[in-house]
Amino acid sequence: MPAPTPIPARPSTRRARVALAGLGSLGTVALLLAGCAPYERDQQLIDLVRRGELGEARMQAVERSNPNTGDRDYLLDRYKIVALSLADGVPESSRTQRERLYDLLRTQGLNKDNTVGSFILGEGNARIWKGEPFEQAMAYCLIGAGDGIRGDWGNVRAAANNSLFLLRDFSGSLNGRSSSSDSLAGQEAVRRRVIDAASDDAASTGGDAQPFAYTPIASDFELGYVLKALANRAMKDTGELDETLATLEKVAPRLGDFAQTIRTGDFNCAVIVDAGFAPRKVRTGPGGAIAAWDAAFGSTPDDAPLIVQAFAGDWQDRRTFPVITDTVRLARDLRWNNLEDLRLAKNALGDVAIVGGAVMAGASDDRSVQLAGLGLVLAGLAMKSTSGADTRHCELLPQRTYVALLRLPTSDEAIGGTASTPVRLRVQIANRPETALLLPAVPRPRSGNIDLHYIRLPETGQPWQTADTVRYANDAAATSAAATNPADDLTPWILGGRCVRTPTDASVARMHAAGILTSLSLRDLQDLYREEGIRIVGLDDAGEFGMHILEGGTWLFTPAPGSTGFVRLFSQDHGPYTPRSARVRAIAEDLARTKASSDRRD
Amino acid sequence: MALWAAMLAACSAVAACAPTAGTTRLGGADIAIDGPRLRQTLADAPYFADRPIRPRTPSPTADEMVIVARELENRSNDRLSASDRWAPVALLINDSGVRAFLNDRGVRVMLPPEDVAQVRALGIDVPEAPSMAPTHTLTGVVRTITRQAALVSSVADARKDVTLVEWTLTDVRTREVVWSGRTEFARVARGVVAD
Numbered sequence: 127m128p129a130p131t132p133i134p135a136r137p138s139t140r141r142a143r144v145a146l147a148g149l150g151s152l153g154t155v156a157l158l159l160a161g162c163a164p165y166e167r168d169q170q171l172i173d174l175v176r177r178g179e180l181g182e183a184r185m186q187a188v189e190r191s192n193p194n195t196g197d198r199d200y201l202l203d204r205y206k207i208v209a210l211s212l213a214d215g216v217p218e219s220s221r222t223q224r225e226r227l228y229d230l231l232r233t234q235g236l237n238k239d240n241t242v243g244s245f246i247l248g249e250g251n252a253r254i255w256k257g258e259p260f261e262q263a264m265a266y267c268l269i270g271a272g273d274g275i276r277g278d279w280g281n282v283r284a285a286a287n288n289s290l291f292l293l294r295d296f297s298g299s300l301n302g303r304s305s306s307s308d309s310l311a312g313q314e315a316v317r318r319r320v321i322d323a324a325s326d327d328a329a330s331t332g333g334d335a336q337p338f339a340y341t342p343i344a345s346d347f348e349l350g351y352v353l354k355a356l357a358n359r360a361m362k363d364t365g366e367l368d369e370t371l372a373t374l375e376k377v378a379p380r381l382g383d384f385a386q387t388i389r390t391g392d393f394n395c396a397v398i399v400d401a402g403f404a405p406r407k408v409r410t411g412p413g414g415a416i417a418a419w420d421a422a423f424g425s426t427p428d429d430a431p432l433i434v435q436a437f438a439g440d441w442q443d444r445r446t447f448p449v450i451t452d453t454v455r456l457a458r459d460l461r462w463n464n465l466e467d468l469r470l471a472k473n474a475l476g477d478v479a480i481v482g483g484a485v486m487a488g489a490s491d492d493r494s495v496q497l498a499g500l501g502l503v504l505a506g507l508a509m510k511s512t513s514g515a516d517t518r519h520c521e522l523l524p525q526r527t528y529v530a531l532l533r534l535p536t537s538d539e540a541i542g543g544t545a546s547t548p549v550r551l552r553v554q555i556a557n558r559p560e561t562a563l564l565l566p567a568v569p570r571p572r573s574g575n576i577d578l579h580y581i582r583l584p585e586t587g588q589p590w591q592t593a594d595t596v597r598y599a600n601d602a603a604a605t606s607a608a609a610t611n612p613a614d615d616l617t618p619w620i621l622g623g624r625c626v627r628t629p630t631d632a633s634v635a636r637m638h639a640a641g642i643l644t645s646l647s648l649r650d651l652q653d654l655y656r657e658e659g660i661r662i663v664g665l666d667d668a669g670e671f672g673m674h675i676l677e678g679g680t681w682l683f684t685p686a687p688g689s690t691g692f693v694r695l696f697s698q699d700h701g702p703y704t705p706r707s708a709r710v711r712a713i714a715e716d717l718a719r720t721k722a723s724s725d726r727r728d
Numbered sequence: 729m730a731l732w733a734a735m736l737a738a739c740s741a742v743a744a745c746a747p748t749a750g751t752t753r754l755g756g757a758d759i760a761i762d763g764p765r766l767r768q769t770l771a772d773a774p775y776f777a778d779r780p781i782r783p784r785t786p787s788p789t790a791d792e793m794v795i796v797a798r799e800l801e802n803r804s805n806d807r808l809s810a811s812d813r814w815a816p817v818a819l820l821i822n823d824s825g826v827r828a829f830l831n832d833r834g835v836r837v838m839l840p841p842e843d844v845a846q847v848r849a850l851g852i853d854v855p856e857a858p859s860m861a862p863t864h865t866l867t868g869v870v871r872t873i874t875r876q877a878a879l880v881s882s883v884a885d886a887r888k889d890v891t892l893v894e895w896t897l898t899d900v901r902t903r904e905v906v907w908s909g910r911t912e913f914a915r916v917a918r919g920v921v922a923d
Contacts (some may be wrong), residue, residue: 228807233750233886235919256923273807281801287805291922292884360804465883466923 164409164514167521171206172403175213175522178558178584178591178694181673184210184219188672192595201230205265205520213582215689216665217272219671223430228269231262233290237437255518258407258463260456263289263347264523270353271398274578277685282578283357289350293461294340299323306459313418314410316460320468338468343461346377349451349527355388356396356529360576375633384448384531385632394571397688399432399553401583402525404453407517415466415471417515419457425525427454432528435552438535438542438570446556451527518561524582537570545570548603550594551688553581559585564594566697567603567687579688590698598676598696599625601684606698613721616640618651619676620658620703621714624719626675626682628662629655645711655682657707660669676700752915753806763782763823765789766895770829775906779784782809793835795897796862799823799843804872804891816868816893816911818852821834823874836860864867864906868895876921884921 174183187210191203204227211220230236237253257265270285289534296305299320307313351374357369371385387393402425410418421427433448453550458460534549535541542549547568554562561583571577584591595607598614606624609615616637617623627633629651638644641650655662661682663671673679674695685691705711754862762908770776779793797820800813820838821837830837839847848854871892876884890912 169838225809229751229753232753232806234885234917234921235750235923239918259922262922280804281807284802361801363803385882464922537751544798567779675879 134358136643144293147467147553156396164414165298165407165517165519167406168206171210171324172521175210175403175582176584177586178588178690178692180210180214180581180582180680180691181677184214184216185673185679197718198252199228199253199518200254200435200689201257202518202520204230205257205261205268207520208265209268209338209520209522211274212268212272212580213690215687215691216671217275217686218669222270222671224272227265228285231265233255253466253516255516257520259291259293259458260347260462261520261523262452263291263345263456264451264453264531267349267353267527270357271578271580274356274396274398275352275576275580276689277575279357279576283354283361286353286357290345290354292342292712293345294338294465295343295461296338296340298341305461306455306457308421310418310420311411313458313460314416315416317416317468317471318411320460324340327430340464340465343436344373344377347451347456348374348378348381348495352381352384352388352529355385356576356578359388359391359705375548377662381448381690384529387531392426393533394536394575395532395534395568395577395579396504397434397530397551397553397579397581399528399581399583400524400526401528401555401585402527403521404519404520404523405457408513409515409517409520411471414514417453417467417517421454424454425454427525430556430558433552433554433556434530434532436532436534437550437552439547441535443532445530445532447528447530449526449530452721453527453534457711471515530534532670534568535570538573539632546604548687552592553583555583558585560642561585562587562592562663563690564592565688565693566596566699567692569602569687573659577688579686581688582690584690590694590696593693593697597624597699599627600696601627602687602692603696606696613640616642617717618654620660620705620710622702622717626681626684628664628684643717654707654710654713658710659706675703699709739779750917750919752887752917753890754808754812754910754915755813756815758891758912758913758915759819761816761819761823763820763825766820767825767829767907769909770907773907776829776833781832783832790874793833793864794862795830795835795837795864795866797837797839797866797876798868800868800893802869802870804870805833805874806872806887808870808883810846812851813870814847814850814852816870817866818847818854820895820911821855821866837866838862862900864900865898866895867898868893868915879887879918881920886916886918887921888914888916 171183171186174180174186187203187206191207191412191473192200194200197203207220208217208224208227211217211223214479217224236256256262266285266289270282270289272277273281275358279555299321300323303316303319305316308318320338351370355367355374356368358364358370363475367389371389375382375385376487380490404424405419405421407424408420410416429449431448436443460468517543530553531549533660534545537545541547547570548567551565551568552562553565563581565579565581568579569577596603597606597608599606599609603617604627609624614624617625617632618629619626621643624634626661629648631648633645634648634651637646646654652662653667659680660672660675661681663681670682671681673681675682676695685695703714705714730738730881781875797817799810800808800816802808802813824917827837838860839854844854871894873890873892877886878884891914893911895909897908898905
């Protein structure tokens with residue numbers, strides 16, 4: 127019995143299947159291409175930081191962050207939130223995120239179990255982002271700065287210590303050439319030399335050689351040594367201080383004078399000043415498999431010093447400080463880049479070469495070879511997309527960091543007024559007036575203490591940056607320049623005054639002593655804020671909080687007085703408050719009538 | 729020296745003990761103070777050996793020994809939260825053996841009044857105590873010794889941190905150290921350190 131003749135599929139059905147298969151393949155490729163696209167810098171966040179709109183920036187960073195701890199960008203999201211809250215002068219608003227960031231930075235082998243993701247997206251693109259070594263080092267210092275603002279020098283020292291991990295020196299593979307290059311082509315060449323040297327080693331030893339030959343060397347991360355030395359100085363650990371400063375002078379001889387200032391201890395205030403933006407991580411080389419850093423998308427490095435002027439009454443001081451750390455230098459140096467990127471690039475370069483050869487075969491006249499070629503073209507596209515280097519990076523990282531060391535009048539010195547006379551600090555990068563920032567109410571350090579402040583310099587010259595005035599009475603400055611009479615500084619802003627202090631027994635007592643709202647108790651005042659939907663940091667927060675009421679938010683707090691956030695919030699007018707509740711509206715109207723009649727009498 | 733030897737031995741034994749932790753950062757469960765040993769060192773200290781057993785009276789007396797316990801100073805290689813710095817202090821002063829020993833000698837232990845609210849907010853039990861001028865201070869310094877090794881891969885993939893808490897009891901008036909003790913605990917982690 128003859129075998130039944132197979133019924134041929136109807137041409138239309140067959141075409142449909144082929145079309146479906148083709149679409150499926152293309153769809154898969156499209157998905158892979160989309161999933162593995164180069165990282166897009168968050169330009170909106172960069173612009174907000176550039177303008178000093180750090181409250182808005184930190185809220186956007188929070189909204190865009192993925193709360194899923196397994197997300198591959200989880201750490202990167204946390205990094206941005208922590209950086210922005212510190213810059214906004216409210217490090218405690220991201221306390222939990224900061225602890226999480228630190229925990230994950232300290233966690234080993236984060237990417238050991240992502241096999242499925244690696245299969246689909248390619249190994250590089252499935253990894254949980256932990257940052258390049260220099261990004262990790264900067265993150266540790268950022269965390270340490272948050273601790274330092276609270277005077278927790280033990281934790282500053284620990285964070286700085288963690289930033290000073292060993293680096294990998296590839297001098298052997300580079301035959302004495304520099305591991306750093308200013309140009310993309312130069313960086314690619316450096317990486318290819320190291321990859322080629324590893325390939326040669328593997329070939330000569332039958333593939334059993336270690337992937338890359340390097341020597342562990344001590345870190346040259348200036349900022350880590352500076353923070354550690356400051357902590358040593360604050361904790362009076364002179365033994366470790368000498369050792370740390372000796373290392374700093376060795377890795378950065380240009381900072382010799384700066385190191386000497388720390389050694390002599392002639393300062394009681396340290397100000398960390400971040401400015402500019404780090405370069406962009408890009409794909410170079412065949413298939414975009416090699417990662418390099420393009421400074422054209424960040425800020426241009428230069429040696430311009432930081433000028434800091436301090437004023438208190440008739441006392442003043444002016445000093446200049448050098449750039450401590452330039453992230454462009456770190457980014458361009460292979461020693462500060464991931465070994466993992468090199469390993470993946472080495473594999474990807476091999477894959478791209480294989481697929482390229484196969485695609486050439488696909489150009490044959492033979493139909494079956496052509497079909498195989500089509501599959502390989504698709505595979506090639508997919509592989510090309512997944513072989514591209516992982517270009518995720520923290521675009522909010524500063525281009526440069528300064529540390530200013532100042533000897534300010536202490537709270538028990540009569541220099542420049544009394545203890546309650548705050549110090550004004552003017553900070554600016556030399557020849558860049560758009561970066562000038564005037565901090566109008568920096569508290570005086572207590573005798574024997576070292577205070578730490580953190581500033582992120584805006585760079586668009588907003589009027590508030592140099593307004594040199596406090597427009598609202600707050601927890602750090604009891605009087606405002608905008609008050610038309612003393613009562614304004616004692617009357618809450620939500621009731622028509624200029625006071626955005628945290629309500630306390632003392633603030634209510636001062637209000638009553640001035641004859642303002644004498645029937646209102648502390649509890650009543652707190653209830654008024656609650657009726658308006660306003661929450662008070664320290665009283666109503668669970669560790670994280672949003673924007674200030676002056677900027678349309680629902681939170682009442684005072685940022686650190688030595689921060690950009692403090693200046694933006696209190697050195698400009700925000701207009702009157704519009705009450706939401708009938709009770710607050712009634713009290714505010716009543717106060718306004720009383721004030722108007724009082725003004726008429728006067 | 730013995731500690732260093734122990735560290736090296738432990739580092740080489742890391743592969744065999746197959747730890748699961750990915751971090752050596754201290755967690756609450758890691759903190760153990762070995763109360764019986766510390767109680768014994770207190771008993772062996774000449775200062776306490778010479779001090780007669782005299783149960784604490786309900787109300788303070790003029791010659792009473794009053795110890796004020798301070799938050800630990802962090803000189804370790806890791807950031808420590810406030811609760812991490814108070815927990816060992818609370819464990820020490822609340823250890824039943826140590827507490828009984830001090831009670832038997834009429835010693836009161838209290839926290840600085842300015843810190844009580846913060847410590848309670850951390851969830852650490854602080855007994856009510858009258859505010860009295862301290863005669864002694866109990867301080868502690870946390871230090872760590874860190875070692876890294878490449879055991880499985882070509883890069884550092886194992887880390888061990890030995891944490892030491894050095895306790896000191898000082899006479900406020902004479903600045904004499906009347907007792908010192910030490911607590912240590914260790915954590916080991918595996919996985920590529922840079923990753």
